[in-house]
Amino acid sequence: MKKGISLFLLLLFTAAAVEAQTYPFRTYSIENGLSEAVVNTISQDKDGYLWVGTGYGLNRFDGVRFKNYYVEDGLLNNEIQSLYADRDNQLWIGTEGGVNVMREDSIYTIPVLQPLVSSSILSIYNDSRNEFWFTTDGEGVWHWNRNQQLTQYREVHGMGSNRVRDVLEDNNGVIWFATREGLTKLEDGNFRTYTTRHGLPDNRLRDLALTESGELWIASRGGLCRIFEEEISCFTEQDGLINNRIQSISTDENNNVWLGTEEGASYFSAGEFKNYSADEGLANNIIHSTYYDTEGNIWFGTFGGGISLFLGDQFENYTIEDGLPNNVVTSITEDHKGHQWVSTYGGGITQIDGKSLKTINASDGLVDNKVYTLRTDDQNQLLVGTRWGFSIYNYETFNNFDEHELPHRKIRAILPSHDGSDILLGTYGEGIIRYRDKQFDQFTEDDGLANNTVMALERGADGSIWAATYGGVSRLKDNTFTNYTLQDGLPNNGILDVLIADNGELWVTTFGGIARFTGDGFEAITPENGLPDKVCYFIEQDERGIFWIGTNKGVVRFDHRAYQSGTENTDTQIFRLLTTDQGLISNEMNAGASFKDSRGRLWFGSVGGVSVLDPSKEKIGNVAPKVHIENVSVSGERISIKEPVDIGSENRNITIEFIGISFAAPHQMQYRYRLKNSDQGWQETTQSSVRYSALMPGDYTFEVKARNFNGRWSPEAARISFSVQAPFWLQWWFIVLVVFALAGIMLFIYNYYRVKKMIEMERMRVRIASDLHDDVGSALTEIALQSDFLQTMDVPNKMEESLKQIGTQSRRIVSSLDDIVWSIDARNDTIGDLTDRMQDYMNNVLPDRKVYYDFDCDMQRQLDVSLKENLYLIFKEAVNNIAKHSNADRVDVKLCVDSSGFTMGIKDNGTEVSGSRKSGQGLRNMKMRAKRIDGEITFNNKNGFEVIVENCN
Template identity: 65%
Template sequence: MKRLLLFIFLIVTAGAVQAQTFPFRTYSIERGLSEAVVNDLMQDNDGYLWIGTSYGLNRFDGFQFKNYYAEDGLLSNKILSLYEDSANRLWIGTGSGVNIMKEDSVHVLSKLSPLESSTILDIHEDQQGEFWFATDGEGVWHLDGEDNLTQYSETHGIGSNRVRAIVEDQQGVLWFGTRDGVTKLEDGNLRTFTTNHGLPDDRIRDLIINDDNVLWIASRGGLCRQERNQMDCYDEQDGLINNRIRSMSRDRNGNLWLGTEEGVSYFNGREFTNYSVDEGLANNIIYATHYDREGNIWFGSYGGGISLFLGDHLKNYTSGQGLPNNVVTSISEDRDGHPWIATYGGGIAELSSGKFDVYDADRGLVDNKVYTLEYTSDNQLLIGTRWGLSIYDGTNFLNFNKDELPYRKVRDVLKVEESNEIWMGTYGEGIIRYKEGSFRQYTEEDGLVNNTVLALKKTQDGSIWIATYGGISRLNGQEFTNYTITDGLPNNGVIDILEDDSGALWFATFGGIARFEQGSFKTITPEDGLPGNVFYFINKDDQGFYWIGTNKGVVRFDYDTFQLAKTDSAVHPFRLITQDQGLVANEMNAGASFKDSNGHLWFGSVDGLTQLDPSQLDTSRGPPKIHIENIRVSGEPISMKPNMEISSDNQNITFEFIGISFTAPEQVRYEYRLKNSGGEWQQTNRRTARYSSLMGGDYTFQVRARNNDGQWSTEIAEVQFRVLAPFWQQWWFIGLVVLILAAIIFFIYNYYRVRKMMEMERMRVQIASDLHDDVGSALTEIALQSDFLQTMDVNSKLQDSLQQIGNQSRKIVTSLDDIVWSIDARNDTVGDLTDRMQDYVNNVLPQKTIAYNFQGNMDKKLDVTLKENLYLIFKEAINNVAKHSNAQKVEVELRTDGDNFRMSIKDNGTTSSANRKSGQGMRNMNMRAKRIDADIMFNNDSGFEVYVKRES
C-alpha cells in the first residue's frame, strides 16, 4: 500500500515539475563533437573533458572539440572507456584494444597487443600500480608490474566473460561488474554475487565504491547498496526514474547521479530527484555520467551528445511550460505563497502546483499588455497595464474606464497601507494618486523631475521616491526634492529603486547603479567592472548579495567585496549569470525582479521567467586550469618545445591560451605579460595575446586565468623563447663589420702612410741629390781653390790658413757624403749598408786583412735612424782600429733577423784597451746604441771587439 501511495505521489509530482526546466547546456555534432553517441566521459588532471564516442575520441576545453580518429593512431574509432592513471596518463579503451595518450599523441603499447582483438569496456589501476582491463567477451586481463598479461575468465570463477566495470575498495579488494553478477577478487579467490544474494538483476552496468567502503551497484533492475554483506536495493517504486541504470557518478557530498534509459536520477541516500527531456535534458538514454571538479555533472547520451547540468538552483518557465507570454514584466506573491507573473501580451498568471492559471482580457483584465503588478496586504492584486489599472480581489477585476482614469500606460503601482492610497507611475503623464474613488495627477508642473515614471518606492520615513527618465524625485508630503546627474547619479534615466535593510536606497539606471545614503550618492558603473550597459532592476537576497538585471544577464553584486576591491584588485565583487549558466534569457525587463517568502529570487526577461535559489548557488567551484595551447608566428603555428628560437624576420607572435572553466567559459578573464619586454600584467577576456616587432633576446610569456567566481588559477602557464636578433645584430655580423671597418681604416691609413713614405723617399732622394750636387760641388770647389792659392807666392800665415780651409772643406765633403748616403732613400736596404761598410773599410784600412760575415735578407729595408746609427757605430769602430790598433786582421760581422740584429767589429791588435775605451768615440757609440734601443759591449779578449745587438 505504501509503495502504491508513493507511486501515485511521484506521478503527481512529475506532472507538477513539467512546468519548469533546469539549466542544461548541450553540446553535440553541430558544436564539433565527433558523434552524438557518447559511451564514456572523463576530466583529466589538466581540466580537459574527454569524450569517448562510437566514432572518435574528443577533447573539450569549454569552447571547442579536438577530435582523434583511427588515422591519428586509435586502434578503433569506437571508444568505450577512458581512464587517467596515477601518472596522469590517459588510457583509451576501444573496440579493438587499448591506446594511451602521450603529449597529445595517440600511442600503442606493444605489451598490450594481445588485447587488440578485444572490446575494452573499463580500465582500472590498482593500489600496486598494476592495470586491469575489462572486456566484452574475454573476461578481465591483468597487466602486472613486469608487463606480464594474465587473463581471468569464467573458467577461473568470474561471473561472466562480459565485464563492464572494475572498482577497488580500501582493502585492495577488486570488484567486477559482469553480465552475470558482481565478482569479488580477494587474496586470489573469486566469488560472485547474483540475484540469489539479493541483486534485482544479474546484468551489472556500473560500480562505485564510496569513502565509507560501501559498494554501489547499478544494474538493469535498479540500484543496490552493499555493505558488510548486506544488500539494500532501490527501483522505480522507490522513485528511481528507470530501473535500467547504465552509469553512475558520485558528487563531492557522496550523493549519486544515475544515468538510465529514461533519464537521470539524483539520489541523496533518502530520495530520488529525476530529470528527463521534460526538464531540459537533451536525450533520455544516458550512457555516461561524470562529476567534474567545478561541481557540474555531465551526461553522455545515446544520440543527444553531452549535456552539462549546472544545478537545480535555477528553474525556468516559458510558454512551453504554460506561461501565457515569454515577455515577463513583473512578479509578485499572494498570501498563499503563489507567484503571480505579469506578461506583456498574455495577461497575468498564477503559478500554483507547478501549473499556470492565466488571467487575461477574456477573464476581465483591462488589457493583456501588463507592465506591473503588486499584491497588497488586504489580498488585492494591483495590475498596471497599457490601458490603465486593474484591481483583482480574488474573484473579480475592478477596471476603470477612460472617463474615470484617463491616464494610460501604468508602469508601476504602489499601495500605501496607512493612508489606503494607490500611487501609479505612468509613461508620460507623471504620477497618479488614487484615494477614496478619486484620482490626482502630479506632473513636472508640480515639481516632478520628469513625467515618464518607471518605479515607485515608499521608504521607512514615509517618503515616496519616484524613478523617472529625468532623474529621481522624492515626494515628502506635498513637496518634491529632485536629484539628477548633477547630484551624483550615473544617469538621469532611472529604472528601479530598492531600499535595503540599512535604509540605504539603491537606484538602477541606464548608466550604472547608485547608492544613496546620508544625502549623497555612491555610484558603481561599468568602469568599476559592472557587467552590462543598461541596468533594469536591483534586488537583495537573504545572504546580503545584491542582484542586478542587465541586458547581458543577471549580476550578483557583493558590496562589501566591492569596498575591498578599491585597495585589493584580486577580489572580484561581480558574478554574472547568463543564459549559458541557466538563465532563460540574457536580457532582463525593467523592474522585473522579486524576492518571495522562501528567499527565492524571480527574474523576468524578454524570453521567459527564471526562479533562483541564491542559497544553493555554488561559489566554491575551484579555480580554472590554465594552458598555453598554441603559438603562431606570422600566422603559422609552431611546435612548443624547450629553448624555442624565433627568427627575427617574423614580426608577429601570437599566443593562444585557455582557462578551463566549464561553468562559464565565456566569462573567464586572463592576465598576461611578457617578461623582459618591460610590460606589466594586462587583463583581457580574449584568449589570445599578440606581440609584434620584438627585439632580439630571451623572453618568458606568462598567463593566468580567473573564473566568474573571481578565483584565479593556482598556477601560471608560461613558455620561454628566444627571438633571434636580425643578422645585422648578430655577433658574427658585428664582428665582420668591425673587421671590414678595420680593414678599410687600415687600408686608408696604409695608403696614406705609403704615400707619405713615398713622398718622404722622393724628398730624401731630392735632398740627397741637392746636397751632393750643390753643397758637395761647392765644397769641392772651395778645396780646389784653396789648393790653387797655395801654389801662389803667399806669406806663411796665409799659406797655413789656405791649407786649413782645404782640409776642412775635404773633411766636410766626407761628412756630407755620409749624410747624403744616409738621406738617400735608394740606400735603405741591408745590402746597401754592407756595401757602404765594405767601401769604408777598404778606404780606411787598405793594408789590413778584412774578413766579412754578412747574414740575413739583404733586400730588407732598414729604418733611416737604424741604418744611420749602425753605420756610424761601425765607422767609429773602424776609425778606432785605424787610430789605436796595430792589428793586421779585422773581422766584420752583421746578422739581421727581422727587426733584430747583431753587429761585431773585431781586430787582433795588442794596443792597450784603456786607450781604446777612452775618449769621445766610445761615448758616441754608446749614445748611438741607445738611439736604436740596442745593447753595446766592448771586449778586449784576444784583441778588441765592439759588439752591438738588439733582440725583441
C-alpha cells in the same frame, strides 16, 4: 456553437498542465566542435581538461574549445569506448581496437599491450598497487602487473562472463567486475560472482561506482543496487527511478548518486530520486556516460545529443515551451495562496502554481495584453498595469479602467496603500496618478515631481513615497516632493527601480549603476567600483542580505557587507555575474521585472522568459582554476611551445593564447599576466590572448594566472620563456665582423697612405741623393780639382797651403757627403746594401788587415733609414779607431738583424796605443748614435778592443 468550441479550446490551451519546468543544461555537440554526437565516455585529467570519447574520435575540452584526435594522430581506432586519467596524469584510451596512452599531448602505444588490439576496451582502471586492468567486450579482463606481465582472465578462470563492462577496487583492496552475467569480485586471488540469486535485479550490469564511505553502487538493466557491509539493496522505477536500464553511475562529494539511463538522468539523494529528461533540458534521453568533475558539475554523455552539463537546480526557467504566452516578462508578483503571477508584454498574465501554468488575457477580460507591471494588495486583489489602462482582478472578474475612466495610460508602477484606501500608479510620461474614492488625481512635474516618467514606486518606513523617475529620485512626504539627482550623488538621473532593504535603507537602480541613500544624499556604486554593468534594471535582496541586480549582461550578485569591508579576498567575492552559463534563461533583463516570493526564491524577468533562483541552493565553489598556455603565434603562424623557444628578429609580433579552465562559467574568466624583462608589470584582462608587437631583442618570461567565476585565482601561474633574437646587424658576430671590417678598412687606408707616403719619401730620398751626388758632389769635386790645378801654378806659399787645405777639406766633405747620399738613397735600404758598404769601407780604410765577416742576416731585409745610417756610422767610427789607434792585424765584424732586434760587433786583436779609445770624441759619438736607435753599446778592451751595439726586443 462555434463560439463555445473556440472558448473551450482557448481554455484548454491556456490552462495546459505542465509536468516540469526547464532546468539549466548546457549542451555541446558537433556544432560546438565535438567530433561526434554519440558520447561513450567522459573523464578529466589533473590539468583540468575534460576528455570526451565518442564513436568517432577523442576530444579535449577546455570549456571553450574542443581539440580533436583521430587515428592519424596516433589512435589505434577512432571509436573510443573508455577513458582513464591515472595518478601520473597520463590519459589511457580504450578504443574499439586496443589501448593508447596520451602523455603531454602525444598519443603512444604500449608494446606489451599488443595482444589487446583485437579487443573492444570497455573500461580501464589503475588499482592501489599501480597495476592496470582492462575489461573487454568478449575477451574477459586483462591484467598488467608491476612486473610488466600481461595476464588474461576469462570465464574459465572464474569471471562471471567474458563480456566485462567495468572494473574498480574498493577500500579493502577487493577488485569488482561488472559483467553481462553478474557481479564478480576478486579477493585473495579467488573469483566469486553475484547474480539474481543473490539479490541483483538483473545479471546484465553496466557500470560500477564507489563512494568515499565505501558504498558500492551497481548499474544494471533492472535497476540500481547498492552493496554496503555485505548487504544488497536495490531501487527500481517503483522507487522513483526514471528508468531501470541504467548505463552509467557517478557519485558526488556527499555520497549521492547520479545515474544515466535510457530515458534520462536520475539523482538519488536521501533515499529519493529526482529525474531529468529532455523535457527538463537534457540534450537526449539516452545517456551513455556520466561524470562528476572537480568543480562539482555533472556531465552527461548522450546517444546523438553530445554532452550536457547540468548547472544545478538553483535555477528553474519558464518560457513559451513551458507554457508562457510570451517570453518578454515584465513583472512578477505572488497572491495569498503562494501562487506566482507573471506578466508578459503582449501575452497577458500567467499564473504559476508549481504544477501548471494558466494564462489570462484580454479575451478573459484583461484590459490589455501588453502588461507592464503587477502587484497584489492586502485585500487579495491582483493589480495589473498595462499599456492601455489599469485592471483590478479578484481572481474571478476584472474591474478595468480604460481610456474612458483613466485617460492616463502606460501604467509602469503600482503601489497600493495598506488599508486599500488608495492606489498610486506610476505612468510613462504622465506622472503619478492616485486612485482614491473612485477618483483619479495626477501629480506631475508642475507639482514638484522630478520627471513625468515614473518606473517604480515604494513606501518607506516613515510612510513617505519614493518614486523612480527619468529625472532622478522623488520623495513624496506630507504632500511635498523632494528630489535627488546627480548633484546628490546619483550615478545617473534615469532611475529604473527602487528597493527598501531589510534594514530600511533605500536602494535605487539607474542607467549608470546603483546607489544607496545615506540620509542626505546617495552613495553610488558603478562599474568603476567593480559593478559588471552600468545599466541596472532591478534590484532584489535575499534573506541572507545579498543583493541581486538585473542588467543587460545577466544578474549581478552583490555582497554589500564585503563591499563595505573595503577588501576582496579569495573567500568572499563582492560582485558575481550570473548569466546563461549559470542557468539564466537570458542575459537581458527587463526593468522592474523582479520579485522575492514567500519561500525566499528570487524571480527574474527577461526577454527570454522568467528564471527562478533559489539562493539556498546556490553553489559557491572552492576549486581554483587551472591555467595553461595553449599556443604561441609569431606573425600569425603557430610555433612549438616546447622550450627553448627562439623567435627570429624578423618576426617580433607575438600572440600568446592561454586558457583558464572553469566549466561553470568559462566566459567569465579573468586573467592577470605579465611579461618579465619588459617595462610593464601585472596587467588584467578578460581576453584569453595577449599580443606583443616589436619586442626588443632579449630573453622574456610570460606568466599568467586565471580567476574563475567564484573569485578563485589559480594557485600557480602558467609560464613560458622565449628569446627574441636580435637582427643580424645587432648580433655579436655581426658587430665583431663590422669592427674587423672597419679596422681592416682603416688599416688599408692607413697602409695605403703610409705606403704611398713611403713611396713618395723613397722617391724624394732618391731625388735628394741624386741631387746631392750630382750637384753638390760634383761641385765639391770640381773645387778639389781646381785647388789641385791651382797648386801646380806658381802661387805664393801661403796661398798654396790654403789651396791644399781647400782641396783636402773638399775631398773630406765629398767623402762625408757620399755617406749621407748613400744613407738617404732608398735604393740602399737592404741589409745587403749595408754589408756591401761596410766591406767597401773596410777595404778602403784597412786594406792591409785581415778582416773576417759574420753576417747572419736576410740580405734582402729592409732596414729603417735611421737604423741603417747609425749602424753604419758606428761601424765607420769603430773602423776609424782601429785605423788610428790600433796595431791590430785582424778584425772580426759581426752583424745580425732580425725581427727580434739587431746586434753588431767590431773587434780587433791589437793593443791599446793611447787612451783615446776610452775618452775620445769618437766613443761619445758612438754612444749618441746607439741611443738614437734604442741600442745598448758596450766597449770591451780585453784581448784587443771590441765595440758591441745591440737591441733585443
